Each structure stands twice: as structure tokens, then as C-alpha cells.
Amino acid sequence: MLALAALAILFFALPLVGLLWRAPWSNAWGYLTDDNALTALRLSLICSLWATALSVLFGVPLAWVLARVSFPGRGAVRALCTLSMVLPPVVGGLALFFALGRRGLVGQWLYRWFDLQLPFTTAGVVVAQTFVAMPFLVITVEAALRQLDGRAEDASRTLGASRWYTFRRVTLPAIRPALAAGAVLAWARALGEFGATITFAGNFPGTTQTMPLAVYLARETNPEQAIVLALLLIAISFGVLVSLRDRWFGRGAAGRHSVLA
Amino acid sequence: MLRMRTPIRLIVASFVVFGLVATACSDESDTTPATGSAIAGAVVVFAASSLTEAFTEMADAFAADHPDVNLTFNFAGSGDLFTQISEGAPADVFVSADAANMTRLTDAALNAGAPVTIARNTFEIIVEPGNPQAITGLTDLVDPNLIVVLCADTVPCGKGAQQVLANAGITLTPKSLEDKVKGVVTKVTAGEADAGIVFVTDVNAAGNTAEGVQIPAAVNVISEYPAVITKDAPNPAAAQAFVEFVAGPAGQAILTTYGFLAP
Numbered sequence: 458m459l460a461l462a463a464l465a466i467l468f469f470a471l472p473l474v475g476l477l478w479r480a481p482w483s484n485a486w487g488y489l490t491d492d493n494a495l496t497a498l499r500l501s502l503i504c505s506l507w508a509t510a511l512s513v514l515f516g517v518p519l520a521w522v523l524a525r526v527s528f529p530g531r532g533a534v535r536a537l538c539t540l541s542m543v544l545p546p547v548v549g550g551l552a553l554f555f556a557l558g559r560r561g562l563v564g565q566w567l568y569r570w571f572d573l574q575l576p577f578t579t580a581g582v583v584v585a586q587t588f589v590a591m592p593f594l595v596i597t598v599e600a601a602l603r604q605l606d607g608r609a610e611d612a613s614r615t616l617g618a619s620r621w622y623t624f625r626r627v628t629l630p631a632i633r634p635a636l637a638a639g640a641v642l643a644w645a646r647a648l649g650e651f652g653a654t655i656t657f658a659g660n661f662p663g664t665t666q667t668m669p670l671a672v673y674l675a676r677e678t679n680p681e682q683a684i685v686l687a688l689l690l691i692a693i694s695f696g697v698l699v700s701l702r703d704r705w706f707g708r709g710a711a712g713r714h715s716v717l718a
Numbered sequence: 719m720l721r722m723r724t725p726i727r728l729i730v731a732s733f734v735v736f737g738l739v740a741t742a743c744s745d746e747s748d749t750t751p752a753t754g755s756a757i758a759g760a761v762v763v764f765a766a767s768s769l770t771e772a773f774t775e776m777a778d779a780f781a782a783d784h785p786d787v788n789l790t791f792n793f794a795g796s797g798d799l800f801t802q803i804s805e806g807a808p809a810d811v812f813v814s815a816d817a818a819n820m821t822r823l824t825d826a827a828l829n830a831g832a833p834v835t836i837a838r839n840t841f842e843i844i845v846e847p848g849n850p851q852a853i854t855g856l857t858d859l860v861d862p863n864l865i866v867v868l869c870a871d872t873v874p875c876g877k878g879a880q881q882v883l884a885n886a887g888i889t890l891t892p893k894s895l896e897d898k899v900k901g902v903v904t905k906v907t908a909g910e911a912d913a914g915i916v917f918v919t920d921v922n923a924a925g926n927t928a929e930g931v932q933i934p935a936a937v938n939v940i941s942e943y944p945a946v947i948t949k950d951a952p953n954p955a956a957a958q959a960f961v962e963f964v965a966g967p968a969g970q971a972i973l974t975t976y977g978f979l980a981p
Contacts, residue, residue, distance in 0.1 A: 551904075560909035576910045577865065577893040659894025659905065660870065666895075674897060677797040677872040 476688055481681040488685040496663050497671035498689070504579065504667060505647035508586035509594075512643045516594040517636065521624070523595070524602035535599075539592040549588055550656025557584065558657075581658035582665050586647035593646050594639035601635030602628070641701045645694045758786035761956040762808060764799040765791055766815035766874070766943065768839065768899060771923050772976040773813075779972060780963050787956045795873055795898055803828055803948060810957035813945040813964075815839070815917075816874035820944040830951060833944035835981040836964045837973045839917045840938050841875075841882050842930040844906050851912045853931055856886045859913055867902050867911040870895040875902070878939045879915035885937035903928065917941070922977040942981070 481488075488494060523535050541549050557564040559574050567573040575581040605628070613623040629636070651669040658665040660674065668690050676683040765773050770793045777789050792799070792809070796819040803809050804826055812829075813836065814820040820833050845853050851864060859866050869876030876895065883890065893911065896902045902914035907927040921930035945964065947957045963969050970980060 551908075554908045554910065558908055558910050574865075574910070576905070655897060655901070656904070659867065659901075660896060661892070661894050670897075674870055674872055674895075677795075677801070680801075 473691065476684055476691070480684050480688060484681065485685050488679075488682040489689060491682070493662060494671065494682070494686055497666050497668045497686075500579065500582070500663065500666065501648060501668040501690075504582045504586055505590075505644055505650075507583045508590050508647035509640055509644040511583065511587045512591040512594045512647075513636070513640055516591045516639070516643070517598055519591075520595045520598035520602060521628075524599045539596060541589050542592045546589060546650065546652025546654075547656050550585060550653040553585060553588060553653065553657040576657060577659045577661065577665060579658075579664055582654050582667060585653040585657045586650045589650055589653050590643040590647040593642040594636075597635050597639030597642060598632060601632040605631055638701055641697055645697060648694060649690065757784055757956050757959045759953050759956060760788045760790065761810045761953045761960055762790045762792065763811040763813065763957075763960060764803060764807070764809040765793055765811075765813040766796045766799070767793045768815050768875075768917055768919055769793065769813060769837075769943070772919075772973050772978065775976075776964060776969060776972050779968055780960060783963065783968075784956070784959060787959065789960065797872065806950075808950070808952055809948050810951040810953050811945060811960055812948055813943060814874075815943055816877065816941050817944060818874070818877070820946065823946065823948075828949050829946045830949050830954060831947055833946040834961060834965055835942045836945045836961070836969070837943040837978040838981055839919055839941045839943065839978055840935075841878055841915055841933055841941075842918045842921050843933060844903060844914045844916045844921050844924070844928050845912065845931055846906060846909060847926060847929055849929055849931065853913055855931065856883065856888050856933060856937070860888060860890050864913060865911045866890055866892050867894045867896060867905045867914045868892040869899055869902055869916070870897055873898055874941055875899040875916055875920075878917075878941050881939045882915060882933060882937055885939070919977040940979070943978075 519538060523531065523538075544552075554561060554576070556562050557567070557575050559565065559568045559576070564575065567575075575584055609627050609631070610623055613627045614620070618626070649669055650667070651673065654665070654667060655670055655673075660666050660670050662671075666674075668686060672683050672686045672690070675686065763773070770791075773791055773793075777791070780787070780789060792802075792807075794802070796814040796816060799809075799812060799814070800819050800822050803812055803823065812820075812823060814823070823829055824833065843853060843856070843859070845851065851858075853859065853864075858864070868879045871877055871880055875898075894901075894905065896905070899916050899920050902911075902916050903920050903924055905911040906914050907924055913931075915933075918930065921928055945961050947954055947961065951957050964973075965981070974980070
């Protein structure tokens with residue numbers, strides 16, 4: 458068991474070590490503070506935070522419906538809403554084209570009525586990231602809702618509280634750790650999104666070129682810079698995932714001890 | 719000088735080995751037909767993605783001539799292919815869509831012998847079927863209401879497009895710089911972009927989902943496709959046979975049908 462686990466750890470650690478090994482440490486600072494890199498980083502942070510906010514706004518009600526409301530075809534709806542997790546991102550980007558692009562099913566009306574074209578805009582990046590990131594929040598929150606003891610909610614309802622009040626004051630505080638975990642997972646996924654973004658939104662510095670796109674483009678002309686930018690992305694995500702593990706997954710003192718032990 | 723020595727030695731070595739194998743084969747296989755008996759086994763060709771359609775057809779024709787050779791392709795961007803080879807990927811032949819990436823390979827002394835140009839390509843403006851924006855030439859592309867998409871200058875089609883625009887004295891702001899030529903094609907065929915600058919062969923490959931608008935020869939750029947056998951080619955004999963086939967009349971005829979120009 459331990460040997461297999463050690464191999465698994467090695468499997469995840471080695472590629473990272475490979476990057477660290479090839480990293481041009483002496484020039485790292487110069488690459489990071491390069492105008493292009495800073496622009497891409499700023500855009501990445503803005504877009505991924507927007508995508509996370511939208512994922513929470515729409516994903517929490519969706520998770521609640523999937524966990525609490527019984528209706529025919531619920532399994533199919535759940536599968537539909539989490540499909541983008543397993544879809545090749547490039548296919549996801551193409552599908553977004555056909556739905557929201559200038560000639561898309563809905564997009565043609567957006568274009569005709571509001572002169573709105575999502576591809577090649579920062580909003581398009583946010584849409585692509587939300588599309589692939591939201592399922593991470595939905596499944597995390599739905600799982601928490603299912604494990605939740607429903608009696609507190611029932612009590613709140615029988616005491617005359619509205620559905621919304623009950624959700625806000627009883628359900629939400631109880632699922633807060635899962636909500637935070639789901640939001641962080643969604644954010645990390647949005648931050649690393651590449652395929653759907655470049656397919657749907659394109660690649661232009663300042664408007665649609667996020668960090669992963671900058672890394673991908675730099676890998677040919679400037680592989681050293683690509684490695685440094687990739688390491689920065691990894692450092693950000695790693696830091697957040699580590700803090701997530703300690704703060705939100707360990708519930709209460711006992712939970713935390715068992716995590717540390 | 720030091721750089722040159724290793725490949726030459728390897729060529730010599732590979733010829734000696736090839737000779738020995740050939741003699742050995744012909745010695746022990748008197749009953750089998752003599753033609754092509756020495757050329758056999760797996761051969762892996764790393765080719766620029768713009769060659770996908772043409773080389774896939776080429777494989778059938780080559781197999782008819784060399785039934786004992788098992789030909790496999792790896793199609794990707796020329797720069798990616800160079801990176802893979804320099805990291806030790808087992809390629810027998812490298813075919814680049816521009817001279818620049820071939821130079822990177824020869825500078826790194828990863829080639830055996832001199833590159834051979836097997837085809838040339840030029841650029842066209844790609845527009846939607848029926849050319850709804852009535853684009854007649856490069857000067858039309860500066861219209862700020864037009865959505866123009868180009869390749870990033872990290873890939874051959876991007877370098878070429880920038881050169882074409884510079885030759886024509888045109889400055890324009892594209893909406894996107896795609897990481898590969900097919901990205902530009904997709905944006906136009908999906909109707910998101912009004913126009914792009916791509917290789918003539920990409921417009922042809924798009925069939926009836928796109929149309930091409932010619933760029934005058936005076937400002938157009940000709941991109942060369944050099945092919946070379948790699949230094950560590952596992953099967954240099956078959957690699958040589960493939961390059962010769964592509965450069966020969968049968969190979970050239972296939973490339974021409976896909977819109978490539980003769981070298």
C-alpha cells in the first residue's frame with residue numbers, strides 16, 4: 458500500500474520537479490515582471506474571479522435544486538451540468554461558438570439586438586472559464602447538501618421561515634466549508650483554463666490572452682519564460698489548495714488533528 | 719566544425735550499417751523479390767500540420783511502392799515538432815512548414831544530411847463562403863468594422879502573414895492571434911471572424927466552408943517546406959526512401975492537388 462502511494466506521490470511530484478529543474482532562476486524575476494506577463498496575469502486574475510463569482514451565483518442554486526428538489530430526469534440534468542468537466546475543453550469552446558457565437562443559436566440574437574459578440578472579448582473569456590469551472594462548485598456543494606441533516610431546515614420551515622430565509626440562515630452556514638472548497642476548486646480550474654478560452658475567445662494580449670495562453674505561446678519563442686510563468690501559475694494554485702486543505706476541510710479541532718496526524 | 723563531425727560520422731555509420739543489412743538481407747532471401755527488400759520496418763515522420771491531408775494520401779501511394787515499410791505520422795506545429803525531437807522523440811524524418819524551424823534543428827545538429835525542400839506554399843485571405851463582406855484584397859482588411867484574425871508570430875503562418883502585411887505597407891489590429899493556422903480557419907468558418915490570412919492549402923482544405931481571396935504575387939510570401947532525416951533516425955534507409963518519394967514525381971503530384979507549389 459505505502460509503496461504504491463509513494464509511487465503515486467512521485468508521479469505527481471516529478472513533473473513539477475522537472476519544471477523546477479529546468480527553470481532559469483537567474484532570469485526569473487525579469488520574466489515575471491515583463492509587461493506581457495503582468496498583463497496576462499492581471500487578466501487571468503480578473504477573469505477567474507469573475508468566473509468564480511458567476512459559478513457561485515448560479516452554481517449554488519443549481520446544486521440546491523439537484524440535492525433538494527425531486528423531479529423526473531434529475532440524473533440527466535446533473536450529468537448535463539457536469540459534462541463540461543469531462544468534455545475536451547476545445548470541444549467545449551466549439552460548442553460555445555455554436556451556442557453563443559455571432560452565428561450561434563442564441564448568439565445571433567445577442568449580436569442582432571444588442572450588437573454583442575462574445576468571442577474576442579474579455580467577457581468571452583469569463584464565459585468559457587465559467588463553463589468549465591462551475592461543475593466543480595456544483596458537485597462539491599451538492600454533496601454537502603446531501604450529507605446535511607435535513608431536520609434543521611424542516612424545523613426552520615415549520616417555525617414559519619420562508620424557503621429563502623431558511624436557505625440563508627440555516628442551510629448556507631452549514632455548507633459554508635463545502636461552498637468555500639467548491640469556489641476555490643472552481644477558481645483554480647478557471648485560472649488554468651486553456652482550451653475553451655483559446656477556441657471560443659481567441660488570443661490577444663490585454664483582452665483575451667490569459668496566463669495559460671501566454672505560457673503556451675511563449676513555449677516556442679521563449680521556453681524559459683514559459684517555464685517561469687507556468688511555475689507562477691502553479692505556485693498560486695498550490696498555495697490556495699494547501700490553505701484550502703487546512704482551513705476548510707478540517708472541520709473543528711478533532712478534524713484538524715486527524716488531518717495533521 | 720565540431721558540430722558537423724557527428725552527423726557526418728553518423729551518416730557514414732548508418733550507410734555502413736545499411737549496407738551490411740542490405741547485403742545480409744539479399745544473401746539470405748534469394749527467394750523473395752529483390753526490389754525494395756532492404757527497405758522495411760517502421761518509419762516515423764514528424765510533419766507540419768498543414769501537410770496532414772496531403773501526407774495522409776501520400777501514405778497510401780508510398781505503401782504501394784514499399785509494402786514492407788510501416789509509415790507513421792506525427793502532425794503538429796513545426797515548432798512543437800522541433801521541441802519534441804530536441805527532447806529525444808524518436809523521429810526518422812522532420813518536415814517543417816518554414817525554414818526557421820528547420821534552421822533550429824540544423825543549428826542543434828539534430829539532422830543527418832542537408833534538408834531538401836519538398837514543397838512551397840503561399841498565402842491567401844480566407845473569408846466566409848460567398849465572401850459576404852466583399853473583400854477584394856489586403857487593403858480592405860484595415861476596415862475597423864471588420865473582424866480580422868491572424869496567426870501568432872510564433873508559428874509559420876503568423877510570421878508569413880506579418881511579412882505579407884509589411885510588404886503591402888498595411889497596418890491592422892487583429893482581434894486574435896491564434897496559436898495555429900487551423901485556429902484562424904475555425905474562427906472564419908464558424909462565422910466569428912470576417913477574414914484571416916492563412917496558407918493557400920488551408921483554404922483548399924476547408925473545402926466549401928470557406929473561400930480564398932488571392933494576394934498579389936508582388937507582396938505575397940513563399941514559405942518553403944524543408945524535409946530532413948534526423949540524426950538519431952532509427953530507420954534512416956526507409957526515411958531516405960520516404961523523402962525521395964515525396965520529392966519525386968508521385969509525391970509532387972499529390973502535393974500539387976492540395977495546392978502546394980513545386981519546390
